[in-house]
Every structure is written in structure tokens, then in C-alpha cells.
Amino acid sequence: MKLLYLDCQSGISGDMTLSALIDLGADIHYISEHLKKMPLDPFTLDVKQVDKRGISAKLLDLQFQDAGEAAHSHSHDHPHEHSHSHSEAHSHSHTHDDGHAHSHGETHSHSHSHSHSHDHDHSHGHDHGHEHAHDDGHHSHSHRKASTILGMIADSELPERVKQRSLAVFEVIAQAEGKIHGMDPAEVHFHEVGAMDSIIDIIGVCLALESLGVDRIVSSPVPTGHGKIMIAHGLYPIPAPATAEILKGVPLADFHVRGELTTPTGAAFLKALADDYGHLPALAIENIGYGAGKKNFEHPNVIRAVLFNEETVAVRENITILECQLDDSTGETLGYVMEKLLDAGALDVYYTPVAMKKSRPGTLITVLAKPHHAFVLEDILLRETSTFGVRKADWTRRILDREFKAVDTPYGSITVKVGSLDGEVIKVSPEFEEVKTAAIAHNVPLRDVFQEVQQAAGALAKV
Template structure:
């Protein structure tokens, strides 16, 4: 049996919503708290409280920070982004995913409950008296801390993949190396706790496979330190590239970069709720109040692996008058449209003409876009469509340290066993070029390291 977690993002997703929903589902908050406190964090306390959002009961995350978390607290329920040189964000439908390369700190002590604006309309209601540094951490530093921690290996792997997904998007948006990205919202301690806490909750619940519904992002514009930005935020949309979106027309940010990063890094399928019995559900609340319940729902599903299959569509077209350049460009467009795979097969057509059979594999939610790309970018007059089912193995990425540098390895798991594994080609090729050696030598080194170190623990 495999344990499948389904994120039902009908109102969007943020890091704190995901963590509180998993705790509501049954994840042990004591286990999460103890594991997090083994990390080099400032003193904090983590709790959940029950709230009601438009008639729907849900758990809401409460984080407290300070030298004495019982006395000096910062409640994890802010809804703001200050436009004075930094984004003091707490991942509640507003962690806008922008980065800077500077460090600063400020002290403040105040007791208030009011509405105010710093070039960005927001509500802000909390009591706190604390003295802390808003440290803008580098992605490489966060990942290093996780890698050197005593967290379970699968928690490390999943957490690192989330941070990498966000760092890659941030780097692309700002023209930086992902390792050099300085985060505001993800660098904030509460967002780090959200991400690692989610991965700890998944581990505690023994989740093997993660799936998700299409993702609503919200719409409109929001004021940030860099100016007036669109919703979804650039980093959020970059992370969600290739993931089906849900057109839920709400004038607000519904999905944050952290929430998007969790889905991008961990979910292996996006679509409707699987046709399988649901064991139980959990609900995690966001901070904002709308006319709809601002809640993330998670569903736990037990599935027999022998019965687990995924629906895909297969598109085909035969071409005898399309140039190689046109087909190469068509493949690029098809992958951009969300194709799982595209391949060409040499065939003989009518009148004994040599031709090419184009085959496109797609999830149902991307099929129409792929079909349109195939008709538009090739010379075919028609496309055949058929529905297939397939069984896929759980995928996992591990980092392997070799004498040629760190190489990512993709593993395929079935239950508790690694079935296949292979180095990431781009990492291996980069190492081979840097050291002037054959790529096979890099592959051999990775294989040797895999045999020496336990990379087979889920």
C-alpha cells in the first residue's frame, strides 16, 4: 500500500496553510516541534489554534519568536509587506517572493492593533515586543544548514528540493545565480519553519506520493518594495510554470511562492481528486478573510500500488513534408505547452514516402494546448488522440558529493525499494567539462559513491 496525500487547493496554498492542514490531518506537532528545535534556529514556539472561516472549521498556525518564546512573542498571523527596504513577510497569502542582496536589522517594541499602509494596503493585528534581526539568508546557506542537520534523509531531500525550486525561480527573475539569491520571505524564520515543517509532517504521516488539484493564484496588483507588481507575483508564476492553474476570480494573492514551491518540488501529479477511498482529511486556515472559506484541504488516500494508475493522453500525427528545423521547434513548443514527452519515429507512409510519426504524451489538463501546438507548429492536417493509463514510480532527488563536485541523482522508488537511479545529466556534463574528463567517469564516480553512502533511506 502507498499513502497518497492530495492537496485540494480550492482557495490557494501558502506554507503555513499547508503545515496547519497536515497537523489537522494527524501529523504529530510534538515530533515536528522537536525536529525543528534540533536546527540552529532562534528560540521559537509552534502551536495551532482552531478557527472558523466562512463556516468551515480549520487549524491555523501560530509561531512565536524571541529569546523567551513564552514572554517575547511574534504571532505568526501577519498580513503585511513593508515598503522600506525589506519585505517582512510571513507567508500568509502575501510572501511575494522577491529577493535582495543586503542585510539589515531593526529593533522595535510596540503593542498595537490597527490598519495601516506602507505603500501596500494590509491589515496588521498582533501584540509583540521583541528584538530580532530580519536576516536575509542565502539559498545556499539554508540548504547547507539542512544538509548538515540530523533531520531524516527524506525530510532533507524534500526540503532542499523546495528551496531549490524557489531559488531557481528567484534567480531567473532577478538575473542571479540561484545559490546567491537572498530571500526575504523564504529567509524569514517562519517561512523556513513552514517548509521544513511541511516535510516533517509528510514524513510523520509516512506519505509516499503527493498530488494536487489545479492551483488558483488570485489576480490584481500589489504594492511591493520594487513597485507595483502583478498577482500572481513573478516568482510564484515562474515556479508554477507547467502546473495547471485554476481560474478562481479573487482580487488578492491566493498562492504564495512558498506554497507554489512545495507543490513544484513535491507533487508528481496535478488533476482531479483520485477515484479512491479517502481515509481522512485536514484543513489549514489562511489569515485573510474572503467571501469564500480561506482554507487548504488535504486528503489522505491509501492505495494499493498494483491498482495505482494515472490517466494520460497520447497525441499522434504523421508528417512527410516537415523539415527537421520545424520539428525541433515544434518539440520545444509542445514541451512548453505541458507535454510529458515528445518523440519522433521514422515511418513509411502512403506512396512509400519516408516520414515521421510524432507522438506526444500529456496529462489530460494539458492535452488541448498540446494538440493546438501540434496543429499550429507542424504541417499536419489532423491529430489523433487516445486515452491510456500508466503506472509511475515515486521520484526522489538526492545530492551526492563526489570528487568532481555535488551531483544530483534521480531515484525511482517502489514502496521502500529503489528500483532505478541515475545522475542528472546536466550536473554530470558540467562536472565532466570542468575537469576535462569523459562523462562516463563522472557516472562511475557517482555509482561508487552511492554504494558507499546510504542514499536509500526514505
């Protein structure tokens, strides 16, 4: 099993990640050929070698061929404000090197283009949320609804895991933009993220992961940078609104650099695709790739992608255990607290009867969590229960590789969780809620549906 570690010491963006994965060994022709089967503008995808303060890295070179025009590169060098009227038609040929790409959700729909030279200042006369980001360096052709992009991916011929990962990234961005604009995420209009070049970055990264055979992703804590950026609404702090919203639950790195280091797209990769966050795992390194950003800082503006092979090593992951004991809580309170803990990201919550001081019967609350969720879960225990303290311990656990599959039964399609060890399926477990729904819908005993699902799922264990 392949594990990818994303070392985000200088932040993360879409094109930096894609170029790092190509440098790591992802087949650029595999990526391009799959992308060219989709309804995208004609493009060429390549990388070039650059030096970033002593580190040799790949820099993405993405160019589009507009109708009736020569190919032009989508790495530009202009400030972050644009001014143009609605319903214009225009062409462009320019470069910008702001170092970090910018993606922003819009609450309107229109198409436009413009002709301008590459050093320019222009500001929007329309209302949209504009998050500037790290170094994708993109300029969009059109505005697209999130639902349109998701439908395009779902209906494509992309490999199934590539579809799932691409959809997950776009859904994370749409959710963030929808919250910022106060609208249904499916109705959010994307400008930069909806543009052809950014679609290529996102799907391209997922194709690169597939080319490398990556099964798990672990990320370092990520810096955002600091300072302010000028957008259509005025002067905004870094991280920009969408980036901050997406990064909720993702551990941040304390790296004080003026400027924007992490884009919404880069943040979405970490939120949607990372299985864990932390330091380099104690495994033998198989290969390393470097992806360059366009802007030059006082530090090397690169992301490092490190590939490991876990096949010969029993995979263990870090988890945090939280505990506290209560002798004065009602069953109703305990039920409420459990629901709240699970909603906040707990992996599991369970209660154990214990004997406490003065021979009082009590309850031991045990919470299993990812390390980056521990603080929020501690806060819930302290605020929602009568405890005066919470114990914390760091453990490791070994888990089965897990995936979800649908099996056909006389009662409809039902999802099962498949557990594998070293590539061998050893457990298949039906999703209880779907079994329950089917039993109620067909007015049959629950055990009858379970038996049908187990029989249908038996073939999975023999694959």
C-alpha cells in the same frame, strides 16, 4: 503507499499547508523536535481550532522568543509596505492578519528591526522584489542568501527525504526570484522566505509529510485571486511576480476572488513536490485535514488535505498522448523537434515509420505527456513541423515506484534508477550518461563499467 491530495480551492500558503497536515494527523512534536535541532531562533509551534464559514480547521500558532523579550506571535495585521533604514536594531511585538503571507526576494543584504504597534503603514526605502502572499502571516527577522539556507538544510540531521523536499522547494523559489531580479539564484537574498518563521513553514511541511509517510502528492488546480497589491515598486497585479513565475506549468483554477490567494511558498510546494495535478483520485479516503488562513473571505478560507492509501490498489496515473504524421520532414528537423519537446516537459517522444496517403513513406510522431503540459507540446508540434493538426487522447498508465541511488564502483560513484513493485525491487538501471562519463574518464570499454555497476547494484534488489 500513501498519497496526499491537496485540495487548493481557496489557494495555498505555507502555514495553511502545515496546519492542514497537522490536522490530518502529522505529529507536531516530531516536527518541532526536528526543527529545534537546527540553527533557528527559539520558538514554540502550536495550532488552534477556528471556524471558517462553518468549517472547523486548524490555524497555525508560531511564536518566537527574542533575546531578553517575551515570546511574540508571528501573525501580523498590517499593510504590505514597510519603511525602515538600513542597519537598524529593533524589536517588535505585533500581529497582522492580512490573510496571506508574503514572501519576497531581495537583491541586497542588511539586517534591521523596528518597534511599532500592530496597525501601521510603513514603506521600504530600498529596492527589492516583494511578493505578497496568502496567509502565512510572517514578518522576517533577517535577510538570508538562498545558498546559506540550502547549506543549512543540506548540513542538517533532517531525514534524507525531508532534506530533498525542503531543498527542492527553496530552489524553486530561488530560481523564480533570480529570474525576476536578473541574478544568480544562489545569490538571491530572501526577506520573508528567508526569515525563521517561513523556514519553519517550509521544512515543517516536509517533516509533516514524512510523519504521515506520504509518498506521492497530487494537487487540484490552484486559484491565484485577482486585483492589485501595493509593494515597494508600486501597484502590482495579482499574482505577484514570484508566484506567477513559480506557477508556470501548474494548472490554475478559475475562481474569481479579489485578493491574493496563493503565496510564492504555497506555489513552490505545488511546483516542487506535486507528482500530478487533477481531481480527487478514485480511492478510499483514509483521513481529511483542514488548514485555515487568517483572513476571512466570502468563502471558507481553508485548504483541505486528503490522505489515501494506495497499497492495495494498482496505481495508475493519467497521461496525454499527442500524435501527428509527416511525410516531408528531414531527419535533422525531427531531431530538433524531439529535443524541443523533451525540454518542454514531454515524458517521452518516439518516431514510427508509417505508410501515408498515395503510398508515401512517412513518420508518426508520438508524444507522452502530463495533461497540464499538453497545450505547450501541441503548440510546438504545430509551429515546428509541417503538420496541420495534432491528435490528442487521454490514457492511464501503471508505473513502478522509482527512486535514484548511488552505488560505488571501481570507476567512482554512479547513479542507478531503482524500480519497485509493491515494495519489492524488481529493476535496477544505471544512468547511461554517468556510465559513459566514467568509461571515458578511465579509458575503459563502456560494457566494463556497466558490468561493475550492475554487480554493485545487485545488492539493492535483495534488500
